[in-house]
Amino acid sequence: MSRICAGRVAIVTGAGRGIGREHALELARQGAKVVVNDLGASADGMGTSADPANDVAALIDELGAEAVANGDDVADFDGAQRMVQQAIDTFGGLDILVNNAGFLRDRMLVNTGEDEWDAVIRVHLKGHFALLRHAAAYWRSEAKEGRPRAARVINTSSGAGLQGSVGQGTYTAAKAGIAGLTLVAAQELGRYGVTVNAIAPAARTRMTEEVFAATMAKPESGFDAVDPANVSPVVAWLASEDSADVTGRVIEVEGGRICVEEGWRHGPAVDIGRRWESADVGPALRDLLAKAEPPEPVYGA
Template sequence: MGICEGRTVIVTGAARGLGRSYALAFAAEGANVVVNDIGTSLSGEGRDTSAADAVVAEIVAAGGKAVANYDDITDWDAAKRIVAAAIDAFGGLDVVVNNAGIVRDRMFVSATPEEWDATMHVHLRGHFCVSRHAVDYWRGVQKAGGKVDARIINTTSGAGLQGSIAQAAYSTAKGGIAALTLVQAAELGRYGITANALAPAARTRMTEGAFAEKMAAVEQGFDKQDPDNIAPTVVWLGSAESAHVSGCVFELEGGRITIERGWDLGPTIEQDAKWAPAEVGVAVDALLAKRPAPRAVWGS
């Protein structure tokens, strides 16, 4: 038996890249999988249901259980149908993996409101809508006397944790998802729900264009950028074994697993009096001298 035997999982954006790897890995560990994908381009345009169907066919051919869903994660009512698809097909829901996203790369000086809004809509609203309906379902189970052992697994990014040149909107959205995860973990534990986030680095449609040389597949040896490398941690986070882990952000690449320390308090100066504006500069310079150098913004 796999570590997710009998658990039911929704994976959004599951037709390609990381989402596909997650869906296949969950199924291989015994989970029932809802493969959600509307089949858009990298920028969020167009529709194609065949890619989700192909992942379902692959899971079923290997002896697993899966259904396809083509609802839009950003639509409130459609997101409810995604949750309902899991319940209708498999009798319940245990895990939501919020993986779907788009990217509209643009230097800040050239960014448009339309690109900004589209990026926020998919990443932030998409994470909200699906998780919110899932939480409604889980709270209902608990109120009816049932046991809840549920998981929300969100997707942030190195861009959201440290910034990325030409990705102001994407970085902002992904930073917001990391903060959302902390709030979900703090609020939802009482219902038997954990919330964690991933910052995965792997070969996908998003990364192949921006980091072509780094993301190139290797002919022999360990393929560090294979998206399948990320899936084992995601599957474990979706299992019953991870019930004690919540409010964490995991950076994952190849065989490396890192837990972020987040916005911790750094060097501090305090006095029992109001600062004069002219004094602040001296204090800040002293703090900067004590602060460890931060990681550079991607692309800088």
């Protein structure tokens, strides 16, 4: 069986546990050389440990593939640059960036502290930006030097970021921002041969143990629908050269289900060619809302 990422170089952030760990292992099985990044923090972002990244790098070595551990903070701008440079120095380049790292500090809006907001936005949204910024600079430079790479970025959004989730206002805002950033990056980087897509995974991790408590046990069929390994084959294909015609997409993955999200689209509209009178807005807008598709339910509503 051919390995669809043979010879390619990947960075996977948050790869010490959960979904990121499975991404790193699957990319290695598919022939990629992997920079395994993980700060080793707890589920709420506290503390550090080199063990998770080192353990996954060791597992990849046991598979007969190549890996190196990295303990940088994804949201540290200089740290993100070091990570990209580590891939280049260790393996001779960079072809794949999987932005996965993150943590939760769930609160209802009225109970959310400023520090909690800043921490979640920082790791998810700034963490995606920082790695993408430095990787993109490398790919642009390579293209200008006549050495374009078939580069792939796979970001990580969430159903919370697409449909909303009660009690996760901060996480929802960050993940919605990642989806929007994906659309812009896909357009800006396409000229350099780079594709940028995002996944919205649903799987059992430290962050979702309570959510999936009812489905923790494997069903009689033997298929564990919330196993994080279910998500990684989609990431591996998006990371391959075969996916060159797919960019600017958000793909939901849950169990054996793959769904292409359609996102915000222009719906019913009316243009009267002049400024609206305030009293006339209500009837016109209600008429448009009656013609529009109803929104998807918010998770937890």
